[in-house]
Amino acid sequence: MTTEIIIRSFHPNDRDAVRRISTQTAFLGNPATRFVTDEAVLADALTLYFTDHEPESCFVAVQGTRVCGYLLGAKNAGDMEKTMRNRIIPGLLGKILRRGLLLKKINLQFLWQIAASGCRGEFFAPDFTHTYPALFHINIDESCRRQHIGTALIDAYKGILRKESVCGVHCGTMSDPAKQFFEKNGFRVLFSGKRSYLRYRVGYAVPYYVMGALL
Numbered sequence: 001m002t003t004e005i006i007i008r009s010f011h012p013n014d015r016d017a018v019r020r021i022s023t024q025t026a027f028l029g030n031p032a033t034r035f036v037t038d039e040a041v042l043a044d045a046l047t048l049y050f051t052d053h054e055p056e057s058c059f060v061a062v063q064g065t066r067v068c069g070y071l072l073g074a075k076n077a078g079d080m081e082k083t084m085r086n087r088i089i090p091g092l093l094g095k096i097l098r099r100g101l102l103l104k105k106i107n108l109q110f111l112w113q114i115a116a117s118g119c120r121g122e123f124f125a126p127d128f129t130h131t132y133p134a135l136f137h138i139n140i141d142e143s144c145r146r147q148h149i150g151t152a153l154i155d156a157y158k159g160i161l162r163k164e165s166v167c168g169v170h171c172g173t174m175s176d177p178a179k180q181f182f183e184k185n186g187f188r189v190l191f192s193g194k195r196s197y198l199r200y201r202v203g204y205a206v207p208y209y210v211m212g213a214l215l
């Protein structure tokens with residue numbers, strides 16, 4: 001018998017599960033350990049803003065007692081960027097130095113590739129925050145995909161955004177299957193580019209899409 005999957009608001013007790021899923025799905029839906037050695041630092045970079053600064057915009061999917069997916073939202077991407085810049089990134093840099101991450105080849109290789117992508121202008125994307133102010137990240141455990149959990153999480157998030165009269169929402173993805181998923185859920189491509197910083201591991205420059213939906 002399969003246990004029913006429930007979508008509910010994020011609770012602080014879900015924090016560890018959300019962090020686990022974030023690192024296990026970090027790179028094109030696959031685990032992060034091929035790219036970075038410290039999952040705690042990566043989980044901070046991916047989830048700390050949402051779980052600790054705006055938990056009211058986050059949802060989880062739960063099967064029995066197990067969290068099997070999440071949507072981490074920010075109603076105002078501009079405010080989120082300020083908190084990232086002023087509070088989260090300085091703490092992260094300290095942690096990176098204290099934990100000796102820069103002494104490990106695997107991390108240096110990854111940072112080098114990121115820097116090279118940056119120099120090629122691959123991180124440029126137009127600013128969509130005026131028309132699509134909200135943003136989110138969504139990830140589902142591999143074993144639970146294609147069961148309409150992602151769709152239910154997006155519906156729940158759109159619901160609270162509409163209640164608060166937010167006019168639009170956007171997200172970034174480096175995955176063609178995820179692009180199809182977002183299109184199925186009412187999003188359209190606002191911008192597309194390429195990112196080559198994963199090429200040294202996956203063998204090709206991955207696409208990058210900014211997807212947006214008006215509410």
Ligand SMILES: CC(C)(COP(=O)(O)OP(=O)(O)OC[C@H]1O[C@@H](n2cnc3c(N)ncnc32)[C@H](O)[C@@H]1OP(=O)(O)O)[C@@H](O)C(=O)NCCC(=O)NCCS
Nearest residue numbers: 029139140145146147148149150151173177178180181184
């Ligand atoms: C992308 C993701 C969030 C989709 O969630 P999901 O619960 O698996 O998706 P749903 O079951 O709600 O899919 C709804 C529809 O989207 C489309 N879709 C979903 N996954 C798809 C895929 N891999 N390829 C093509 N279309 C897909 C299908 O039309 C699907 O409907 P159907 O199953 O009836 O054909 C999830 O697969 C995931 O976490 N992937 C890995 C990480 C990732 O890519 N995150 C998003 C980018 S930031």
